Structures are given as structure tokens and as C-alpha cells.
Amino acid sequence: xxxxxxxxxxxxxxxxxxxxxxxxxxxxxxxxxxxxxxxxxxxxxxxxxxxxxxxxxxxxxxxxxxxxxxxxxxxxxxxxxxxxxxxxxxxxxxxxxxxxxxxxxxxxxxxxxxxxxxxxxxxxxxxxxxxxxxxxxxxxxxxxxxxxxxxxxxxxxxxxxxxxxxxxxxxxxxxxxxxxxxxxxxxxxxxxxxxxxxxxxxxxxxxxxxxxxxxxxxxxxxxxxxxxxxxxxxxxxxxxxxxxxxxxxxxxxxxxxxxxxxxxxxxxxxxxxxxxxxxxxxxxxxxxxxxxxxxxxxxxxxxxxxxxxx
Amino acid sequence: xxxxxxxxxxxxxxxxxxxxxxxxxxxxxxxxxxxxxxxxxxxxxxxxxxxxxxxxxxxxxxxxxxxxxxxxxxxxxxxxxxxxxxxxxxxxxxxxxxxxxxxxxxxxxxxxxxxxxxxxxxxxxxxxxxxxxxxxxxxxxxxxxxxxxxxx
Numbered sequence: 001x002x003x004x005x006x007x008x009x010x011x012x013x014x015x016x017x018x019x020x021x022x023x024x025x026x027x028x029x030x031x032x033x034x035x036x037x038x039x040x041x042x043x044x045x046x047x048x049x050x051x052x053x054x055x056x057x058x059x060x061x062x063x064x065x066x067x068x069x070x071x072x073x074x075x076x077x078x079x080x081x082x083x084x085x086x087x088x089x090x091x092x093x094x095x096x097x098x099x100x101x102x103x104x105x106x107x108x109x110x111x112x113x114x115x116x117x118x119x120x121x122x123x124x125x126x127x128x129x130x131x132x133x134x135x136x137x138x139x140x141x142x143x144x145x146x147x148x149x150x151x152x153x154x155x156x157x158x159x160x161x162x163x164x165x166x167x168x169x170x171x172x173x174x175x176x177x178x179x180x181x182x183x184x185x186x187x188x189x190x191x192x193x194x195x196x197x198x199x200x201x202x203x204x205x206x207x208x209x210x211x212x213x214x215x216x217x218x219x220x221x222x223x224x225x226x227x228x229x230x231x232x233x234x235x236x237x238x239x240x241x242x243x244x245x246x247x248x249x250x251x252x253x254x255x256x257x258x259x260x261x262x263x264x265x266x267x268x269x270x271x272x273x274x275x276x277x278x279x280x281x282x283x284x285x286x287x288x289x290x291x292x293x294x295x296x297x298x299x300x301x302x303x304x305x306x307x308x309x310x
Numbered sequence: 311x312x313x314x315x316x317x318x319x320x321x322x323x324x325x326x327x328x329x330x331x332x333x334x335x336x337x338x339x340x341x342x343x344x345x346x347x348x349x350x351x352x353x354x355x356x357x358x359x360x361x362x363x364x365x366x367x368x369x370x371x372x373x374x375x376x377x378x379x380x381x382x383x384x385x386x387x388x389x390x391x392x393x394x395x396x397x398x399x400x401x402x403x404x405x406x407x408x409x410x411x412x413x414x415x416x417x418x419x420x421x422x423x424x425x426x427x428x429x430x431x432x433x434x435x436x437x438x439x440x441x442x443x444x445x446x447x448x449x450x451x452x453x454x455x456x457x458x459x460x461x462x
Contacts, residue, residue: 054321065341072318077441079321082339121325128351129438 001077002046002132002260005123005151006039006057008108008140009067009080011089012289014249020095020102034289035067036090038136038165041253041289042260043076045279048291049261054079054126058119058140060109061086079126081119085109088140092249108140116143123151127158132260135174136165136253148174165256178214183256185221203228204235204309219255224248227255227277228309233269235310238277240303245284254283254291270306277304313419314412316451317433319441323348324358324399330366331395333358346432346439347403353437356403359429366402367391409434410443420448 016030035044043055054077059067064080064087071078088106095101111119127133133155135148148170155162161180164171167189175182184207190197192206200222207218207230218230225248226239258279262272278300282291291297323346324333337345337360344359367390372378394402409432410419423431423445433441 054319068320072320075315075319077319077321082336084339122321125348125350125352126321 001126001130002051002053002134003126003130004039004043004053004055004134004136006037006055006137007111007143007147008138009035009037009040009057009059009064009087010106010108011063011066011087012036012092012249013089014092014094014287016094016096018095018097020093020098020100032287033066035070036289037067038253038256039134040067040071041250042134042136042165042257043071044074045250045254045257045283045290046260047074047076049257049279049294049297051257051261051264053077053134056080056119056122056126058083058109058111058115059087060084063087063089079122081115081122083109083111083115094247108138111140111142113142116147120150120154124154127155127160130155130158130160132263133160133162134165134256134260135162135179136256138166139170145169146173149177152177152179163256163260165252175210175213175215180215181217181219181259182210182215183219183252184210185252200228200237200309204230207235217259219259221252227280229273231269234308236270236273237307237309238273239305240277240281240300245281246287248284250289251280251283255280257291258297274301274304274306277306311416311451311455312412313410313414313416313433313443314441316416316447317412317441317443318447321352321439321441323352323354323439325349326355326398326400326403328399329395330363330397330399330402333399334360334363334395342430344430346407346442347399348439352439354407354409354432354434354439356400356405357407357432358399358403362402362404363391366394407432411435412440416448416451419443420445420452423448 012034014032015028017026017028040055043053046053055071056079059080060083088108091104093102135151152162163181164174164179165183167185193209195202195206197203197206203220207220207228210218211230220228222228229236255276258276262275279291279297281300282297322340326347346354347356349355367387369386408426429445430442432439433443
């Protein structure tokens, strides 16, 4: 079984407000509500691709109930720890006229030491029948910054591969522990080990450095519609053009889901990267998060430009 | 229909060492009336419901009372509940449990739940917990099925 860990899930609320500006009072022309958090998104997209996962992490209050309910209706296995407080809501205000997106992110509920201990005992129990652990997103208040290290260490002890998609201090700490896959979001990380991630050459240098720390697959976003991949077979760039793109929201998770499916089906590295990128593109073609189905992803494969950099 | 289509694939469970006060907290926080008890590998070894906890905290003579209305307050109950709060759930959990497999039919599950006066029961695969089945969810499903056009 694949386990996804979302320590700080959210409800993503997307409000469409034409000509939005601060200080005004607006009627919302459309609102879209969906459960969020990287691990949960990966679980939902993998389900659309026909891959079973178990989602775990912390949930709280009414928002937590909502997230659980959506996962339950999607028939995804859950093992969340319900805590005091309220699962956060992330608000996105999309102005289709001015093409501006405004975002507001909450911190999330406070997690006590007891709750962390209880989570760890659930995690260790589920690891006994896990083939891959996907760790993603920010950490809620109370959870130590190096918590991903501990989760990676526990998985490694059982020789279970791990994938991390995070940013900032939690990601840097996790990289030291050597996860199998790491996705670095360059938008939230301007430098790595003193290298500014502002050019392709610098980005290649940074992913190679991460790779040399024992991370088998390093994925770093490059410009808006591309990713650089560093594997033991070489460094690759895959991109698509912006034609028809509505929202990149959730595309990072679609890429991860595609790569996981490709791994399960033992695709060649190139095919795996292209399939993952096609999933990311399919996700971006509509406002709704997630992909339509596998056939829709496969239709996007011809649009992916793939090249070997090194 | 197979029960895997109606079941709740939630793995929330207690361990045999969980204390009763912690179990009460988890039951309330998760808003459920009972939870499976599993070992380190996720194998179901028991089931604890709020009914079991109430029963354990009630004074021994309670069963013999014809009418408990003369009891002035829940003072004694509270005292006993706090006293057993540190006990592990293994002390009061039901060890002979009714469980189902994902392939069981919804009708078989419904009948078994009714016969055993159960609200919730674990669903297992090779003894490992894979979810729970709720009486209320089954009722809802049966209600909807009657309205489905295939019955017309």
C-alpha cells in the first residue's frame, strides 16, 4: 500500500471575484471548495488513476470532518488523528478579469506532544504494510521542524522508499536524511546551499548536489511549466506550453501521482517523466483540482517536450 | 452488493494498552460510538464501544435495580469512571468480536449486525483492519436502493 502523510491538511476555497481589490465589498460569482494539502491531493489523484492509498495526518473540527468526508466518499483509506482546534482553510481569490490571484493561508491547529506520539504509533503500525511513503506540505504549529527526518528514518529502517514534497526548513532538514524522491519547489526556495536558483545552470547544480546527498530522484520546478529531473540516468528537462492552461493549482501533486504510477508500472525513466508531466498538464486544463482519468492524461503526452540536459 | 462499497475505510483504532480515559477522548474526538482494538501489525484483537465503558463504570448493583430513578446524581458513576480511567482497554474490550470481510454481502452484514445488536463492526483482510461498517450507513444505502430505477 502507498501511504500519504499530510500533517497540515486544509480546505482550499477558491473564490472567483471579477475585478477584486482590497478594501472593496464584492459578490462572489463562483466558489469552489475542496480538501487540500499535498498528501491528500496525491491520494485523490492516485485514486483517479486507479491506485489505492491510505491517507494520514492530523484533522480538526468541522473542516477536518469535511476533509474526511470527501476522502471517505472517494473510498480512500484514512487514518487521521483528530485533534482539538480547526483544520485550516486556505482562501484563493481569483480575479479572472485582472488575471490576479490573491491567497490567504492559515497556520493550522496546534499539535501537542501526546498527539505527535499517537500519530507516530499509527505511522509505525501502517509502515508494516507500506510500499511507499509520500510526505507533503507544511507543518502545523507544535510539530518540530525536523519531523520529516524522523518519518523518513522510520521508513528507511524498514527499507520503504519515501517521497517528499515540501519547502523551506522542513524540506532542508529532510534532505539530510536522504529520502528516495524529493520535489523542490523553487518558488518557495530561492537558494540551496548558497546557490541562487535563478538560472537553469544553477538549478542543475542544485539538483545534482541534492542527488549527491543520496536522493535518487530530485525534481525541481523550472519556470512556470517545466521541471528539471535528476536521476542516476542523468539530468532531464520536461516542459509544456501554456496553451489552454486554466490553473496550475494541484499540478505538482498530479506530477507526483503520475511518477508514482509510472514507477509501479516499471516505465522507463523518460516515459515515467513524460507521463507525470502529462498528468500535471491535464490537471492544469480545468479549474477543478485533479485529473479526469488516465485516458485524458495519455492524450496530453504528445504535448510534453522532453530533453536530456546531462 | 459487497460490503466494500459501503464500508468506511478508516483505520482509526485503539491498542490494547490505550487507557480508558484516552479511549474516551478518541471516541469523542472522532465522533464514533466504538473502535476496534488492534495489535502492532494492525490485527484486530478486540472492540471497545462506549456501551462497554458505561457498563464498566456503573456500580455492580446497577443491573439489579428495577428503576434507577431514585439515584440522586451520577456521583458514584463519575468516581468509578475516573478510577477505571487509567485501566487499559484490554480489560474491558470485547474479545470475541463480530467482523466482516470486504466480500461479504450487505444483506449478510445487516442481518448479522441486527442479530448481535451492533452499531459498528470492523472489516478485516487476513485479520488486518481495513475499515469499519456502520449500521446507519447500511440503512442509508438500503433506503437509496429502493429508489433506484433498477427496482422499478
